[in-house]
Amino acid sequence: MEYRQCGKSGVLLPRLSLGLWHNFGDVDDYGNARDMLLTAFDQGICHFDLANNYGPSPGSAETTFGKILKQDLATHRDEMFISSKAAHRMWSGVYGDGGSRKNLIASCDQSLRRTGLDYFDVFYCHRYDGVTPVEESMQALVDLVHQGKALYVGISKFPYEEQMQAYDYLQKAHVPCLLSQYRCNIFDQKAKKMNIPLAANSGSGVICFSPLAQGLLTGKYSNGIPADSRAAKETGFLQKSEVTPECVEAARQLAAMAAERGQSLAEMALAWVLNDPDVTSLIIGTSSPRHILQNIKALENTEFSEEELSRIDEIVAGNE
Numbered sequence: 001m002e003y004r005q006c007g008k009s010g011v012l013l014p015r016l017s018l019g020l021w022h023n024f025g026d027v028d029d030y031g032n033a034r035d036m037l038l039t040a041f042d043q044g045i046c047h048f049d050l051a052n053n054y055g056p057s058p059g060s061a062e063t064t065f066g067k068i069l070k071q072d073l074a075t076h077r078d079e080m081f082i083s084s085k086a087a088h089r090m091w092s093g094v095y096g097d098g099g100s101r102k103n104l105i106a107s108c109d110q111s112l113r114r115t116g117l118d119y120f121d122v123f124y125c126h127r128y129d130g131v132t133p134v135e136e137s138m139q140a141l142v143d144l145v146h147q148g149k150a151l152y153v154g155i156s157k158f159p160y161e162e163q164m165q166a167y168d169y170l171q172k173a174h175v176p177c178l179l180s181q182y183r184c185n186i187f188d189q190k191a192k193k194m195n196i197p198l199a200a201n202s203g204s205g206v207i208c209f210s211p212l213a214q215g216l217l218t219g220k221y222s223n224g225i226p227a228d229s230r231a232a233k234e235t236g237f238l239q240k241s242e243v244t245p246e247c248v249e250a251a252r253q254l255a256a257m258a259a260e261r262g263q264s265l266a267e268m269a270l271a272w273v274l275n276d277p278d279v280t281s282l283i284i285g286t287s288s289p290r291h292i293l294q295n296i297k298a299l300e301n302t303e304f305s306e307e308e309l310s311r312i313d314e315i316v317a318g319n320e
């Protein structure tokens with residue numbers, strides 16, 4: 001595994017991190033969840049990304065993670081970098097959602113209990129909720145650090161203006177933003193224009209989620225929707241309606257290009273995100289240990305010629 005310095009901090013992160021958004025809930029197979037986590041750790045993927053609401057049911061991915069940690073990895077805590085987040089809807093009720101101090105502080109306590117951890121390595125405000133002042137959310141994160149419940153803090157999906165405010169507030173509070181999470185993949189390049197450069201220029205590390213567009217950039221939907229895929233599952237976030245003929249065709253053309261590079265489509269799609277020098281790490285998702293072993297091969301070639309990059313953009317534009 002390759003490790004890269006995270007922004008202007010002293011922390012190194014693996015270039016591939018593992019996210020537990022799907023397939024680690026209490027509706028999922030525990031044995032498979034355990035195999036996926038241990039396979040990742042054995043490969044040097046030591047950063048694990050959680051959130052209060054991951055499941056389903058909400059909270060159960062943290063419970064699963066805590067169980068595996070206790071049973072199999074208890075002596076390895078110091079070799080792991082573990083994140084969690086709050087600010088998306090976790091439970092119905094007035095305090096179960098949003099970036100208020102009330103929710104962020106209570107939610108971090110609940111996440112620590114579910115995982116059995118003493119502290120998170122990084123705790124994020126999962127989103128800007130459009131209502132809570134940025135100062136309130138950021139001060140809550142700063143206080144979590146002062147309370148010893150998080151070593152570092154991060155933000156996720158903040159719009160540009162609020163992103164700037166967050167960095168400024170955290171800098172002045174001497175708790176600089178360690179990590180900024182944005183969606184980035186060949187099909188969704190919006191964050192590359194402003195949010196990612198701003199994060200990198202502000203000294204924050206950048207970690208990109210859904211680098212395979214939830215599986216659309218693997219070619220698995222080339223002959224319809226497989227029964228065991230995320231789009232087929234009732235609990236999956238990827239809707240069947242998002243598997244459009246245009247994106248299937250784009251994936252087909254991209255797969256042909258990947259083959260010319262000696263890569264699978266998934267490998268090329270991951271390599272494409274890693275090719276951005278501002279990107280510290282990617283959070284990959286998985287439903288099988290096999291995916292992890294396949295996807296790690298992306299690290300063998302993350303270089304692209306200008307011609308290849310233009311060709312990728314042409315394929316995407318030609319299938320919108």
Ligand SMILES: NC(=O)c1ccc[n+]([C@@H]2O[C@H](COP(=O)([O-])OP(=O)(O)OC[C@H]3O[C@@H](n4cnc5c(N)ncnc54)[C@H](OP(=O)(O)O)[C@@H]3O)[C@@H](O)[C@H]2O)c1
Pocket residue numbers: 018019020021022049050126156157181208209210211212213214215216218220228229230231266283284285286287288290291292294295
């Ligand atoms: N901050 C935020 O708001 C936010 C939002 C979303 C995600 N995240 C984080 O990012 C993580 C990753 O997101 P993601 O799961 O959408 O990532 P992704 O890497 O784009 O998609 C993962 C899915 O792609 C499929 N896949 C992966 N490798 C494959 C392979 N080699 N061959 C065939 N299919 C393969 C699997 O789907 P199947 O189930 O179909 O097999 C897998 O579950 C999450 O777990 C979470 O930690 C953060």
